[in-house]
Amino acid sequence: MAYDGQPVPFVGPLIEALLGNSVAPGGVMSSELYNVFGAMHGTIMVFMGIVPAAFAAFGNYVVPLQIGAVDMAFPRVNMASFWSFFLGCVIMTVSFFIPGGAAQAGWTSYSPLASVIPTDGQTYWLIGMIMLITSSLLGAVNFIVTIINLRAPGMTWLRMPFFVWAQFITAFLLLLAFPPLEAAGILQLMDRVIETSFFLPTGLVVGGQDLDVSGGGSPLLWQHLFWFLAHPEVYVLVLPAMGIVAEIISNNTRKPIWGYKYLVGSVVVLGFLAFIVWAHHMYMTGMGTVISAFFQTTTLIISIPSVIILTCLLISLWGGSIRFNTPMLFALAFLPMFGIGGLTGLPLGFNFSDVALHDSYYVIAHFHYVVAPGTIFAIFAGVYYWFPKMTGRIMNEFWGRVHFWGSLIFMNLIFMPMFAQGMAGMSRRMSDGGATYSLANPDNADITVGALDDTIMGLNVSISAAAWAMLIAQLPFIVNLFWSVKHGEKVKSDNPWQATTLEWETPTPPPHGNFTKEIKVYRDPYEYSVPGAKEDFTPQAQPAN
């Protein structure tokens, strides 16, 4: 809807008022501001959105309850983790308002660009990231210790709900993958602040001038260190989501999750393999065919456990008596949406097809299918599912459905056309929507090499419209969330979903110390519809008779 050179509709004046008219004169978005939004959208969504919501928030609340622990192992470390996160968020947010704006080099912050960009946004980004990384580190240590040491009596490893397993592996990914990015951040900070050359090659010319640095550095080094984190980060984003979905599907099909042990095995294997696939983001760097072949192989191997997990969740539906409540709708939508995201990733994993698709809108569509209708739907599902435990009230079902259908339809209208755009050759990170890159020249009809036709360019309009509609579709959720805290329908018991796991054994909401009685675990996590049992669910804490 915002055409190149025209004011942004509705919010243009607001952007100008907030960020100053040097970056948005008359509400028109400058290329610099476009870059800022691109870089910070990725950063905020990944590091300040999904990780804190899916891992930290749900993890902190649900994990101790599900394993029968009184609290996290280190409450003070938890607090330190939060304040470090808070500080990181403040630094990131403040950077929008400094002269020149926030970081502009993409969430990947590739050097040399990120090292030589003259505005201070990148420096803020690096310092903010170091805070966020510290927060993740403290959180990860806390989660792992809690899960290993604070399990209730009888809660053996293979009696842990799948959500706890997913969080356990996620914590290891955060613990071990983030430090290399911290190292990379320190090195890039050195490059920017005291003019070292870790990522700056010899003979670099910027703006027609020799750069006054020693040179001798390696841009590829940044990419290796960055993706060593950023690929495991993908699993950090998606494993907790899989955990939430598994809980909800089992609960609402009223039968044990299919292949629990395969799920656990897959998630462990996924955790290991996540560390040796990172360079599939770097096929285009010219790092060599041998290395490309290695990472192509590992990348295809890692799709196996992912497919196993998805298949187990799918088969779990077979023969269940499914309750289609709002959390279940979101959990069910997760399966095909994540499936689309996963399957469209295969052509990117092969380096021959990646050559054509690299850095196109196809890539954007692919990873958004994984994290937007994938992970974010799972987060919605989790909110609707655990809301009664947190507040003692249920969120409004009707508006929940409105939210679900609106989100599902518009999410697909946003991202599905991007596959077509990407395959037509539209490159990402273009402030004019790809018009310049496509070499279409209105003044000279002969120059149309690689031009994107009007249909492809026109999809930008429908995508923008869908994005605004998507925003409107979230309003019922936001209102519902806050309204239900006070006015939602009260739950009739501490276990409104008739679930088996331990978080439903506590009063609602749980008191300080989580449990009011001694917790002992006698059985597997998903004992639904056990033949001969009185009810169709047998809680983990119910003694064998």
Place this chain on the structure above:
Amino acid sequence: MEIPYTVKPRPDTGLYNAKLGIWLFLASEVMLFGALFSSYVLLRVGAEPGTWSMGLMDIYVGAGNTMVLIASSMFVVLAWAQLKQGNLAGYKKWKWATIACAVLFLMVKWSYEWPSKFAHYDVWLNDAKVLHEKFEKGYYESASHIEPGGAEHGNTDAHGDDVEKYIEVIYTTRFFKESSDKSKTEFKKAWENGTLALSGHINSYEEAQIDFSITRWNADFGVSKADATKVLAKFSEDKVDELLQDGGELYQKTDYETAKLAEYALGQAGFTVALSVAGYETIKKHPWMWGTKRVNEDIGGKPRVKSLVFGLDETHHKEITLDVEDIKRLSAYEPKHSTFFGIYYTITGLHALHVFGGILVMLYNMLPIGLALWHKDREQYTNRIETFGLFWHFVDLVWIFLFPILYIL
């Protein structure tokens, strides 16, 4: 509410929470330093021949510091053992010994190793052949003590033309350790291309003397003739009219400040002026090379120098004078000198930060506020010292890897 296993180990895992936590923390630290070590390897392997410095560190000082840290690692265990036996006084004795070692380690870094590097320079020349004139008899023989294996000379009365050989010896030792076909080719290239660096100290400098002349006065500039005359009168008392009419010399060999002041004021009044100093342009082109604090101290905070008197390493600090226009680049042994010094300061700095953090924790544990726990719960306090000991061993271990890769290899 009480969180279980804060003091006693959980029977099936055999660990209390904090011990498990510190091990996980150390695992992440391994990844942090591992990434930096990997960066070191990648940068070193990828470095152009003749750019990765070797053998610049003082191995004896480094080895001494290694011993200090190893001793401290031992003391930290002895301190914990005393606590286990309930002997607080013995614990304190060994703990102070640990702290003393840590402080000594940092002092060596802070007051000797790092500062001595900041005062040490490399200078790259536009054309290394100017050295032929600058070297005098005796320079070469004083360098004969560093003869690396296989370097073919023993000629002690080298003079003039042997400068190249002398520089080659230093170059070979520093970047290749031993003379080889490769080192010879690289040296030839460096000698021709000016990528060669001489190392030493800046002993003194000579300030630039600037001839200052007025080229002409521009009547269309927008300043009236009367005003221009007034301005000019501030700089020249006797020949104002002449200068306004025809231009001409205003100062001979004046200092930089006077010249720059006149240039500015006269420029504002519509005069075109000419400054005579050749080196001035060089300085402007590389403002950063004079910009470091240390350079400013060594050359009196005046970034307008005609020449430097450079005390060369490996010659008992014999001096040569280098004109500014011959200098391509000048840099102290600071982080931006090269990727070698960059990674050196980054890793040792991060390690020193860990040592410093360790000292703070140890001091906290020794103060009444930390010791209060001992009087409340002896076992928990002992555990706390044990987990700290694990951290301290890790810090020690990082250094044990750092020492060989930075000092010896």
